[in-house]
Amino acid sequence: MGYPHPSHPKETVVLSQYFGDAEARSYDGWAKRGGYEAFRKALGMTREAIVEEVKASGLRGRGGAGFPTGLKWSFMPKEVTRPHYLVCNADESEPGTFKDREVMRWTPHALIEGCAIASHAIGAERCYIYIRGEFTEPWTVMSAAVEEAYARGTLGADAMGSGKRVDMVLHRGAGAYICGEETAMMNSIEGKRGNPRIKPPFPAVAGLFGMPTTINNVETLAAVPHILNRGAAWYKALCLGNPKSTGTKLISICGHIQRPGNYEVTMGTPLKEILYEMAGGPRPGRTFKAIIPGGSSVPIMTREEAESALFDYEGIAEKGSLLGSAGLIVMDDTTDMVYQIWRLARFYAHESCAQCTQCREGTAWTTRILERILAGKGKQEDFQLLLDLSENMTGKTICVLSDSCAAPVVSGIQKFRSEFEAYIAGAREPALAAV
Amino acid sequence: MSAHSAKGGHDTHAAPHEPVFTGETRARLERLFAQYPTKQACLLPALWMVQEVRGWISEPAIGEVADVLDLTPAYVKGVVTFYTMYHTHPVGRHFIQVCTTSPCNICGAEDVVKALLQATGCGELGATSPDGRFTVIEVECLGACGFPTPILVDDDFIESVTPDQVAGILKRYP
Numbered sequence: 155m156g157y158p159h160p161s162h163p164k165e166t167v168v169l170s171q172y173f174g175d176a177e178a179r180s181y182d183g184w185a186k187r188g189g190y191e192a193f194r195k196a197l198g199m200t201r202e203a204i205v206e207e208v209k210a211s212g213l214r215g216r217g218g219a220g221f222p223t224g225l226k227w228s229f230m231p232k233e234v235t236r237p238h239y240l241v242c243n244a245d246e247s248e249p250g251t252f253k254d255r256e257v258m259r260w261t262p263h264a265l266i267e268g269c270a271i272a273s274h275a276i277g278a279e280r281c282y283i284y285i286r287g288e289f290t291e292p293w294t295v296m297s298a299a300v301e302e303a304y305a306r307g308t309l310g311a312d313a314m315g316s317g318k319r320v321d322m323v324l325h326r327g328a329g330a331y332i333c334g335e336e337t338a339m340m341n342s343i344e345g346k347r348g349n350p351r352i353k354p355p356f357p358a359v360a361g362l363f364g365m366p367t368t369i370n371n372v373e374t375l376a377a378v379p380h381i382l383n384r385g386a387a388w389y390k391a392l393c394l395g396n397p398k399s400t401g402t403k404l405i406s407i408c409g410h411i412q413r414p415g416n417y418e419v420t421m422g423t424p425l426k427e428i429l430y431e432m433a434g435g436p437r438p439g440r441t442f443k444a445i446i447p448g449g450s451s452v453p454i455m456t457r458e459e460a461e462s463a464l465f466d467y468e469g470i471a472e473k474g475s476l477l478g479s480a481g482l483i484v485m486d487d488t489t490d491m492v493y494q495i496w497r498l499a500r501f502y503a504h505e506s507c508a509q510c511t512q513c514r515e516g517t518a519w520t521t522r523i524l525e526r527i528l529a530g531k532g533k534q535e536d537f538q539l540l541l542d543l544s545e546n547m548t549g550k551t552i553c554v555l556s557d558s559c560a561a562p563v564v565s566g567i568q569k570f571r572s573e574f575e576a577y578i579a580g581a582r583e584p585a586l587a588a589v
Numbered sequence: 590m591s592a593h594s595a596k597g598g599h600d601t602h603a604a605p606h607e608p609v610f611t612g613e614t615r616a617r618l619e620r621l622f623a624q625y626p627t628k629q630a631c632l633l634p635a636l637w638m639v640q641e642v643r644g645w646i647s648e649p650a651i652g653e654v655a656d657v658l659d660l661t662p663a664y665v666k667g668v669v670t671f672y673t674m675y676h677t678h679p680v681g682r683h684f685i686q687v688c689t690t691s692p693c694n695i696c697g698a699e700d701v702v703k704a705l706l707q708a709t710g711c712g713e714l715g716a717t718s719p720d721g722r723f724t725v726i727e728v729e730c731l732g733a734c735g736f737p738t739p740i741l742v743d744d745d746f747i748e749s750v751t752p753d754q755v756a757g758i759l760k761r762y763p
Contacts, residue, residue: 237626249690249730287674288686288731290744323624328633329674331729343625345632345658347671363626408692408734415735450691481734483692497691501729507671 157256158415162432166392168402169376170418173260179295181302184263190308192379196271197316201232204275208378210386212393212400217243217334217371218449218479220467223378229358230276230366239362240273240281241343241369244296245327245334247286248449249501250481253404254372256416258285258292261376262299268375270313270320271382276368279319284339286327296324331505335553336369338507349507350553373404395422399466403480407433410440410486421466428465429484440486444570448478450498451558453565454491475565491570492577493585495562496524502559513556516547520563527577530584537567537574606649609639610657618657628658632668636675645676673728681717681724683762685709686741688731696737697751702727704752705740708759722762 157173172178178187196204209224230238242265246254257265269281285293300322303309313320325343327333333342337351340362361367381389393400399421405428408414412434419428429435429442436442445460446452453475455463463473470477485494503517520543523536544560551557567574576582610618618638621631635658639650646669648662655662669675676684685705689698702725706712709723717724733739736748742762750758 246732247730250692250734252732252734252736255732286732287672288728288741288746290741291746321624326633326637327674328636328672329728330672342633343630344627345629345660345668347668363630406735408737409695414737483734485695489695494691494695497689497694501690504729 157260159413162417164423164427164431165418166402166420167418168380168392169257169261169264169373169404170416172264173256173416175260178261179263179299181263181299181306181308184261188383189263189379190267190314192382193267193270193308194314195382196274197314197318201275201277204271204382207386208275208381211381211389212386212398213374213377213381213389214399214467215371216373216377216403216479218248218451220477223370223374226358226370227272227276227368229356230368231358234277237280237363237365238276238278239365239367240269240276240278241336241339241362241367242269242281242283242372242375243334243336243339243369244283244285244289244292244372245339246289246372246479247331247334248451248479248481249498250406250408250446250483251449251479252406252408252481253416253479255289255292257372257376257404258289258296262292262296263303264376264379265296265372266299266303266309266322268378269322270309271378272368272370272375273320274318276366278368280321280323282323282325282343282362284325284327284333284343286333287329293324293326300324330507331501332507332553332555335555338553339369340367347507349509350555352552377401392420393422393466394420395464395466396468398468399477403465403477405465405480405482407482407484409482409484410437410442410489411435411484412437419465422469423465425463425465425469426461428482429460433484436484436486440488442484443487443489444485444491446475446483446485446562447480448476449481450483450501451554451561452476452478453561454495454569455565456569490585491566491573492524492528495566496521496528498562499524499559502555506555510551510556512547512550513559516543516556517559519543520547520559524563525586527574528584528586529588530577530580531588532574532578534578536578537571540567606647606653608653609642609650610635610653614638614642629660632658632660632665633672636665636669636672640675645679679717681711682722683724683743684741685723685725686728686731687725688729688733688737688739689727690730690734692730692734693737693739698738700752701738701740701750701755704755708755723759 177183205227213223214220330348333348338348342348357367390400405417442457445455459473499521503521508514547556547560655665710718731739
């Protein structure tokens with residue numbers, strides 16, 4: 155079942171099968187649907203065997219970076235000489251992305267099961283699930299589910315009678331986009347400001363509380379029980395494009411589109427099918443102008459680029475953007491691109507943790523220059539100024555927040571330059587009052 | 590709802606600080622200590638508790654949190670001010686957050702903001718209505734972009750809000 159729409163015949167429904175099915179939220183409802191079988195199976199397997207299975211499936215991190223999940227798990231020390239931790243990243247804050255929210259709202263036990271399996275696989279006795287503060291409903295649903303799982307003995311000192319301890323703690327964020335960055339998240343759990351940390355050391359060496367730590371996204375972890383149940387070969391076979399991108403992907407679609415919502419597709423599905431057949435295409439009488447395919451942090455695609463792309467990590471990269479979190483922001487021909495790029499820059503300026511100069515100053519100046527252009531006070535030199543700033547904001551900071559601000563600005567100037575020109579030439583009514 | 594509800598009344602000014610961490614709230618905090626290897630890690634949950642009980646986080650409350658977690662008030666204040674959901678001054682009885690980031694913006698979020706500011710009597714973002722009932726703020730991405738415009742009224746997450754629905758929604762929050 156899709157949500158909020160019935161699933162489309164071209165979807166491949168795995169993780170989203172029970173979206174919209176309230177009964178699947180309860181422990182018994184989940185167990186009736188095959189829930190916790192994979193965890194039982196995992197408890198009978200060695201850590202190495204689970205890691206190998208996940209490696210063989212080709213599963214890659216669904217939070218945005220696309221790092222191979224099994225490989226990440228294999229970085230954890232083989233011997234457990236001090237506490238190991240799993241952190242589940244449920245801080246979903248990337249504009250355009252709202253899939254993890256649906257996983258938690260409808261299938262909380264799928265996430266708990268995935269976390270439990272991953273904890274066992276990396277030798278962790280405790281998992282922290284970091285849920286963004288604004289997600290009040292997912293928090294309530296997840297709290298109830300964790301409580302149920304403890305009451306049934308699935309979690310706790312003797313998980314499913316295995317003699318292994320698996321604890322799960324929900325940790326509530328408090329409004330900071332940057333805490334979705336894995337090292338900022340660790341600081342936030344430790345009771346600190348959410349400033350990203352310099353890597354190395356990588357989390358598997360010195361992570362949460364200085365201990366070996368693995369951080370995975372909600373969707374990644376929710377896919378794990380399916381892989382154990384149905385096998386790595388089944389998962390790997392879900393692939394239409396490049397063999398490096400396997401499995402299914404939850405896609406959030408929003409903006410100027412007939413049927414916004416979440417969809418699940420096999421990796422490599424043509425983006426045109428997703429936009430027109432599944433999500434119903436543009437509003438009546440409109441055409442698409444721009445598509446941001448991976449949450450707001452990736453380069454903007456033109457309609458032509460998007461409509462010729464295959465939707466997987468390589469397919470989107472080939473067209474000059476990134477799959478990211480697969481949050482598709484669709485903009486039609488009514489959209490003022492300069493205004494929306496300004497709005498995105500403002501987002502990053504607001505969310506910068508302000509540790510790195512390039513980001514703190516760069517995001518703010520980018521925003522102000524765009525404001526000036528929108529107020530009709532722009533100059534020709536502003537193009538070069540924005541591009542120079544963006545270059546100084548890319549690849550030069552502790553985390554990639556400033557790169558994320560530069561991506562829409564640079565791609566926006568490249569692909570929609572005439573809209574900037576119109577404001578600068580005074581051919582377009584100012585959209586903002588002069589500052 | 591949960592231990593982390595954002596609801597609750599709020600302090601009047603200048604009254605002597607009445608400790609938050611007594612009785613059941615204290616017991617809840619102590620149960621949390623078992624879930625983290627350090628007391629410091631209980632800082633975000635402890636701040637949520639203060640906000641739940643008092644509606645906002647005052648200077649004396651910061652001092653109390655520092656005290657119960659063996660931290661300094663300056664450190665706690667540094668953390669409080671990093672996170673946008675902690676209120677460092679009193680807010681209206683009902684706190685309204687409206688998403689206006691790009692995906693909602695292109696679907697009409699600015700009109701929802703205007704309707705809310707007018708119907709609540711708040712007049713401007715961040716201000717509290719003269720009757721003390723509402724405070725409205727603009728926030729960055731609430732993570733429900735497919736359902737524009739999402740708003741949070743206290744702990745109630747409301748999707749697909751349009752300007753004409755605003756008055757009806759507000760009626761539910763006396």
